[in-house]
Structure formats: C-alpha cells, structure tokens
Amino acid sequence: MDIVSIPRGAYRWVSGASSDEVKRLATRIATNLTTCRSNLTIFTAQSTSLDHAKHRIDWARKVLDIIEVSTQLSAEQLGLGYALLEQWSREFIKKYTQLSAEQLRLDFATLEQLAKYLDVLAIRWEETLWRIKQGRAHQEMIEWLRSFEVQVLGLPLELRRMIHATDDIMPSLVERSNHQLQEFLSLSLSDRLKRAKVLLPQNPDELASAITRRGDITFQPLAYRDESLIFASQRAPLDRIPGTPEFQWDVSNISELAAAFNCLDLAADIRLLKVKYFFYYEEGNQLLFAQTPPYSTLSMATLAEVIEADSFPKITTSLTERLKLAYKLAEAVFFCHTAGLLHKSITSSSVVALRRLQPPQGNCIPNIDDSYLMVSELISNVPAGTFNRFNCPRWDSEIFQHMDLLEGQRKTSYIRAYDVYSLGVVLLEVGLWQRIGHAMRDTELTNLDLLDYVRALPRLLPKVGSRLGQGYQNVVKWCLDLTGDHIVRNDEFVREVLGPLENMAVWI
Known part of the structure; x- marks a missing residue:
C-alpha cells in the first residue's frame, strides 16, 4: 500500500x-x-x-x-x-x-x-x-x-x-497532479510550446469581445459559453510591438508557465488555479490567463484588496482564517517546488480570495472562503493607454522581490530562494494584516526609496510576533533571511515553514 x-x-x-x-x-x-x-x-x-x-x-x-x-x-x-x-x-x-x-x-x-x-x-x-x-x-x-x-x-x-x-x-490526486506537472516540465522546449499552443481559445476574438462587453472583469468571474473564468494578466512590455520576433519570444516564455498551470487537477485541492486559456488581449495590451475557479464563485478580490479593506486594527477576518490562509499558500508554493516549477510572481496581488456562490453550511460564514495562488496577478482595470510606471506603483510587485533581483545581482537562473522570499513578504502582510506600505508609515521610516524599504522589512517582524505569535514571526524571518545563494531543500522548507504553519493552522 x-x-x-x-x-x-x-x-x-x-x-x-x-x-x-x-x-x-x-x-x-x-x-x-x-x-x-x-x-x-x-x-x-x-x-x-x-x-x-x-x-x-x-x-x-x-x-x-x-x-x-x-x-x-x-x-x-x-x-x-x-x-x-x-x-x-x-x-x-x-x-x-x-x-x-x-x-x-x-x-x-x-x-x-x-x-x-x-x-x-x-x-x-x-x-x-x-x-x-x-x-x-x-x-x-x-x-x-x-x-x-x-x-x-x-x-x-x-x-x-x-x-x-x-x-x-x-x-492520490495530489500525487497525480504533481506527477503531471513534473512530466510537462521534463518535456523538450518545443514540446512544451506545442502544449502551450493548445491553450489558445478556438475563437480568441469572441472571448476578447466578451471581455470588452463586460467591461470590468476584476470583481466577478466572466461567464463564457458554459464556463466561468477568472483572469490573471501580465502587461505586454511597452517596448515590444505585437507581431515582432521579440514580442513572440516574450509570449512564448509566458505561455510555458500557462501550460504548466494547465496541468493542475482542481480536485486535488491544492490552492493553485488551473489555467484554461492563454492569449493576447489587444485592447488592454495584456497577456491574459483565463483560469477556472474550483466552485461556483460569486465574487473575487486579491489578497491585497482584502487586507486593504479589512486592515489592522479593525480586523473582521478571524485569526484561524489568517493562519489557514498562510499555511495553504505555503503548501501551494511547496507543491510547485516539489514538481520543479518556480512561480516567479508571488505577491499579495497574485493571490485571489474567492467568495462562494453557495456559502458553507453552518452558523459562521467566513470572511474569506478560500484563497488561491494564481499564475500571475489578478487582471487590473488600468486602461492600456494610461498605463505606465507612474500609475503602476513599484510597491505592488517589486517590494516582494529578493534584493538580488532588485540590485541586479541575479544569478544565472531564478532559484527557489527567490520564491520563498516572496512568500515571506506575503506572509508578512498576512501576519500584520496590513499592506507593507501602510505598516511602514507607522514606523519612523519615511521618504525612503524602494531598496531602503526592502532592507527595512525585518523591522516589522516584532509587530508580526505581537499579532500572530513568535512561531509565526520565526517563519517569516526565515523566509526573509534567505540569501541569493541558499539552496532551499524540501525537508528544510517543511521544517522551517510548512510544518510550523500547519501546527498553527490545524491545531489552533
């Protein structure tokens, strides 16, 4: 057996x-x-x-x-x-x-x-x-x-x-889903790209028109034919022109990630959303990932938005929910890493909280039904013509990146430690139940540039300890202390992150 x-x-x-x-x-x-x-x-x-x-x-x-x-x-x-x-x-x-x-x-x-x-x-x-x-x-x-x-x-x-x-x-479903992902990642580049092409909708113009008619697809899933879709996106680089070899190269690289997330089995109950379609949405100048929710969903919001609306000290989200959220996110990252997949875009905006159409039975309706790590950040409503680096604050993504990446000291390849560091910053926000920027305003640190703020993140750890305990603080600290040459082993991640979070989430 x-x-x-x-x-x-x-x-x-x-x-x-x-x-x-x-x-x-x-x-x-x-x-x-x-x-x-x-x-x-x-x-x-x-x-x-x-x-x-x-x-x-x-x-x-x-x-x-x-x-x-x-x-x-x-x-x-x-x-x-x-x-x-x-x-x-x-x-x-x-x-x-x-x-x-x-x-x-x-x-x-x-x-x-x-x-x-x-x-x-x-x-x-x-x-x-x-x-x-x-x-x-x-x-x-x-x-x-x-x-x-x-x-x-x-x-x-x-x-x-x-x-x-x-x-x-x-x-088990978990093992089979993990094995499917491993098999995909072991394919040759050409075979992975062939699998990615299958994700292109049969009629992309029809789906694009449905998005345009709907207007705002950031709050509720889009009903398309007999499917319900949640969209994550990556902005196409402004210096890339659609149709050029450079643009196609970028699309190919991102499509591989979409195909990897297509290998997931929703029944395995790993908090990762499966990608159904991937295509370029010209009107928004965005590369869209159409993902299928695991159940009928009334609405969704990013974790960043949930925290913003329910921020410390007036918190309605229970301690149990927050600890379970932290554990499930760590579990999702662990699942990816054991299969050999690096996410590379873990932020509080790439985590989506879903509200079920039919809430669970019982007297207590949770504030957050379930939270899932998406392939990228939830689609934004910023119009394509007005999108630039000034109205897309660097806080929203770069604050989650490892210092090596921000300082241009990136290794020859992206490594697990960078993902785990990003997870640590998300866990920091979950522990504080505040956005990093807001938490920093409560300190003496003001008017610092991004790198200085990143270096100052450890100063927030005592606040995390006072709100979720010393054990949780230790988990976040371990993630944030990872150096760019640290090789994160599976057993190490279980011992330092997944195991302690499970203790807090399951046994509270």
Whole structure:
C-alpha cells in the first residue's frame, strides 16, 4: 500500500471509531514513534561511515521488533495513524536491509530525512492526545492526513521509490497532479510550446469581445459559453510591438508557465488555479490567463484588496482564517517546488480570495472562503493607454522581490530562494494584516526609496510576533533571511515553514 494512498482507506475507520478507540490508537502511536525516533538518533550517530553498515541493519531489525511486539491489533483496527507508521517503517526497512554498500553510502541523507519526519509525526500525535480529550480528534485527524499527502511529496526520492502502490490502490490526486506537472516540465522546449499552443481559445476574438462587453472583469468571474473564468494578466512590455520576433519570444516564455498551470487537477485541492486559456488581449495590451475557479464563485478580490479593506486594527477576518490562509499558500508554493516549477510572481496581488456562490453550511460564514495562488496577478482595470510606471506603483510587485533581483545581482537562473522570499513578504502582510506600505508609515521610516524599504522589512517582524505569535514571526524571518545563494531543500522548507504553519493552522 502506498504511503500516500493509506489515508484514503483510513478515513472510514476514523469516522466510525469511538473516542476510546482513537485514544488508544493515538497513545500507541505516540509511544512507538518516540521509541523509533530514539533508536534512529542512536543509529544515525553511529552511521557516519560504511564501516557501520552493520549497525544500520541491526537498527532496522530492532525497529521491526518494536513494531511486531507493539502491534496487537489488526491493520484495519489500527486504522489511520498506525497504518501509516507501520507501513512506512516496514516498507522502508525491508528495502533498506537489502541495500548494497554503495547504495548505503548514498542513503544517509534519506535516514536523516526519515528522522525529521518521525519528529513531525511524534509531535503531531502528542498534540492529538490532548485534542482527543477535548472531543476534537476526528476532524483534525482528517485534516492532518490531507496535509500529509502534500508533505510526502517532499520526501527524498530514494525513500519515495521504496514505497509502491499495490495494484488496487490508485495514487492520490495530489500525487497525480504533481506527477503531471513534473512530466510537462521534463518535456523538450518545443514540446512544451506545442502544449502551450493548445491553450489558445478556438475563437480568441469572441472571448476578447466578451471581455470588452463586460467591461470590468476584476470583481466577478466572466461567464463564457458554459464556463466561468477568472483572469490573471501580465502587461505586454511597452517596448515590444505585437507581431515582432521579440514580442513572440516574450509570449512564448509566458505561455510555458500557462501550460504548466494547465496541468493542475482542481480536485486535488491544492490552492493553485488551473489555467484554461492563454492569449493576447489587444485592447488592454495584456497577456491574459483565463483560469477556472474550483466552485461556483460569486465574487473575487486579491489578497491585497482584502487586507486593504479589512486592515489592522479593525480586523473582521478571524485569526484561524489568517493562519489557514498562510499555511495553504505555503503548501501551494511547496507543491510547485516539489514538481520543479518556480512561480516567479508571488505577491499579495497574485493571490485571489474567492467568495462562494453557495456559502458553507453552518452558523459562521467566513470572511474569506478560500484563497488561491494564481499564475500571475489578478487582471487590473488600468486602461492600456494610461498605463505606465507612474500609475503602476513599484510597491505592488517589486517590494516582494529578493534584493538580488532588485540590485541586479541575479544569478544565472531564478532559484527557489527567490520564491520563498516572496512568500515571506506575503506572509508578512498576512501576519500584520496590513499592506507593507501602510505598516511602514507607522514606523519612523519615511521618504525612503524602494531598496531602503526592502532592507527595512525585518523591522516589522516584532509587530508580526505581537499579532500572530513568535512561531509565526520565526517563519517569516526565515523566509526573509534567505540569501541569493541558499539552496532551499524540501525537508528544510517543511521544517522551517510548512510544518510550523500547519501546527498553527490545524491545531489552533
């Protein structure tokens, strides 16, 4: 059974188990995780060379013994959590004890990664024990499994290859969507461009006319034929003339990103909007991405607009919603990075908050139903003829860019650290629940140029800590402290960003 697929089979058990059964399960899991983690600490300390390969095998057998002795219930009875631990440990160790000396040399990092994930699991189950006493366990276990399907994408490739799905278990929607994206990115440039051409509407003039007739498409989705579309855009460079080779080169580069976002599966519930069409809208001098919302949507607004309208100190958006928003955005970025995709345009204007046509059942209607990271910024209503660098403030985009990019010290290629830095600035605004510019006005910093403001962003961190806590402040600080030569690893991002945000969002 695939570790990613186990959760779906366990949902039924969770929903039907009694509180006592769940409590016994969680206690057993917490005990075994602690024991396994303790053994792994000793084991990794002894395994700094190939001479200690025997210690590795001995440790593996000890873990198997621990699991055999402690497992008194069937896998079906154990359900959710223990099935995860048992299957993960067994499949990993079975393969692990068969590795050659050469393979062992390459596998030390895998063990370190396993230790970190066991740490996360152990902490989660200790918290679950407390939640069970509050009668809140079932839903939280399901929430935890949902996030686990994403985090498993960050496991080392060697470990992921060790765990295979049985014939009767399909990969999770998250895994399949991630794999589709990886497959696209592995294509040759010519094949990627061929896929991008498919996104051109059959009748682009008809769609352009529908946009023109509607006028304002920034507030509500556009009904086009039998579809509902939300538009993100990139302004065509003013020094590029449509039809010229230079213009076509720019369009080709951007169309690749559109095709990548077309690989997404909305059913996977990753907070990324799928691109349906991509074309040049001449009247607005814009390259448009037509995206499909995941449900019937009444209205939408950028995160920047939502914060502006509900800004600190008169906040109506709950703490829970803000923390969940932060976690889901980090999860979306992590999903892209594990597939090999760099976003390059993460700002609070490229995050769109959707208002459902039919709100969720219950007494409390959330202020923000869901927020999604788009391929680019939500379309603007600035007329093409009046658009220039003066009425499009640099704040709106460049404040989110890494200092290397602003100072012209860009590396030969864009790297993950730049995306994570941009995410950090968005998380800073979410933590403050103020636009950066407004928050800066409350400081002694005035009349500074853009670079000085960017350098001063860390001065806002204490405010974040006072509003969302020290843990959240640490996450934002880690993102903002990234240097241009930092290689952000999957396990590092989970440990420093995704894991802490999940703790705050799911377990608050």
